[in-house]
Amino acid sequence: MSDFRQLSYFITLAECLHYGRAAQQLNITQPPLSRQIASLEDMLGVKLFERHHYGVSLTEAGKTFYQDTKAVISAYELACRNVRQMASGETGKLSIGFMMHAAYSTIPELTRLIVTEYPDLQLKLQEVTPGTLVNAVLEGEYDVGLVFNPGPVRFLHSLMLRREKLCLAVHKNHPLAQESRVNPSQLAYQPLIVTPHGVAPVLRELIDLFLRQHGVEPYYRFETQLQQTIISLVAEGLGVALVPESVKKLHYAEVVYIAIDHSPVIEQVLIWHTENNNPALFSFTEIAQKMADSKGSSRG
Numbered sequence: 001m002s003d004f005r006q007l008s009y010f011i012t013l014a015e016c017l018h019y020g021r022a023a024q025q026l027n028i029t030q031p032p033l034s035r036q037i038a039s040l041e042d043m044l045g046v047k048l049f050e051r052h053h054y055g056v057s058l059t060e061a062g063k064t065f066y067q068d069t070k071a072v073i074s075a076y077e078l079a080c081r082n083v084r085q086m087a088s089g090e091t092g093k094l095s096i097g098f099m100m101h102a103a104y105s106t107i108p109e110l111t112r113l114i115v116t117e118y119p120d121l122q123l124k125l126q127e128v129t130p131g132t133l134v135n136a137v138l139e140g141e142y143d144v145g146l147v148f149n150p151g152p153v154r155f156l157h158s159l160m161l162r163r164e165k166l167c168l169a170v171h172k173n174h175p176l177a178q179e180s181r182v183n184p185s186q187l188a189y190q191p192l193i194v195t196p197h198g199v200a201p202v203l204r205e206l207i208d209l210f211l212r213q214h215g216v217e218p219y220y221r222f223e224t225q226l227q228q229t230i231i232s233l234v235a236e237g238l239g240v241a242l243v244p245e246s247v248k249k250l251h252y253a254e255v256v257y258i259a260i261d262h263s264p265v266i267e268q269v270l271i272w273h274t275e276n277n278n279p280a281l282f283s284f285t286e287i288a289q290k291m292a293d294s295k296g297s298s299r300g
Contacts, residue, residue: 004076007069009036010048014066018055092121092280097128097142099200100227105246106161106268107146113287121280129225130200137271143278144285148202149267159270159285161292164245165263166207170256171237177256184214184262191221191239193230203266207242210264231255
């Protein structure tokens with residue numbers, strides 16, 4: 001069976017059609033080139049070249065073998081290039097679990113940056129509730145997760161991507177709708193529409209703590225999983241909601257968003273398992289780090 005060195009020698013000679021020039025291009029002397037070509041012809045049992053005083057020419061068999069050999073070499077070089085790109089994280093697959101809040105803020109920009117820098121990297125994006133995302137990343141269901149900051153978690157790296165305040169969403173006819181800002185005390189006895197603790201524990205605990213720190217006992221009227229559903233209920237005048245400011249991108253004609261005095265800040269982070277060795281993960285987190293640096297965030 002011929003090896004790649006013989007094929008390389010054959011292709012060079014087929015393109016130069018002269019032993020001397022081919023040997024010079026290969027940086028060898030002419031005798032070893034002649035021996036390799038002769039060995040190749042013996043192994044194939046086919047004459048590949050016609051010898052002339054001015055050089056050589058390809059036989060019909062040689063022309064066919066040249067085309068096929070070029071295809072083999074090209075496929076081999078492509079395979080080498082692909083595996084190097086995969087090892088460097090330029091190609092491959094990466095699974096991303098993200099909470100709905102990230103869809104209004106970090107995930108669109110981060111995805112655009114990744115596909116611009118690494119167009120051959122395949123991203124699998126799936127929306128997941130924040131309460132299940134940490135365990136899903138720990139269990140390897142996703143390479144990375146975009147979630148409200150759960151604090152230090154064993155076996156997880158985290159990267160801060162965004163900090164944002166909470167704001168108040170009310171119906172346009174609500175008595176507070178004309179206010180430019182509201183004080184936490186004005187939320188006493190207001191019917192609140194919130195996400196259940198099990199769905200978004202960090203957000204729910206932040207709302208609970210904020211209200212109680214300002215002397216307001218929360219009055220929760222409805223609990224529902226999706227922020228979009230929460231805003232839809234506010235649009236029907238069924239209550240008010242404390243939501244991250246990025247939710248303002250949900251435009252409802254009936255809903256007004258109002259700033260809150262002393263509003264708490266919620267942090268959105270990228271998380272990944274410390275033992276995840278997916279090469280694409282390095283490329284992804286590198287781009288995420290640049291995005292975080294541009295916004296003044298920091299790594300945890």
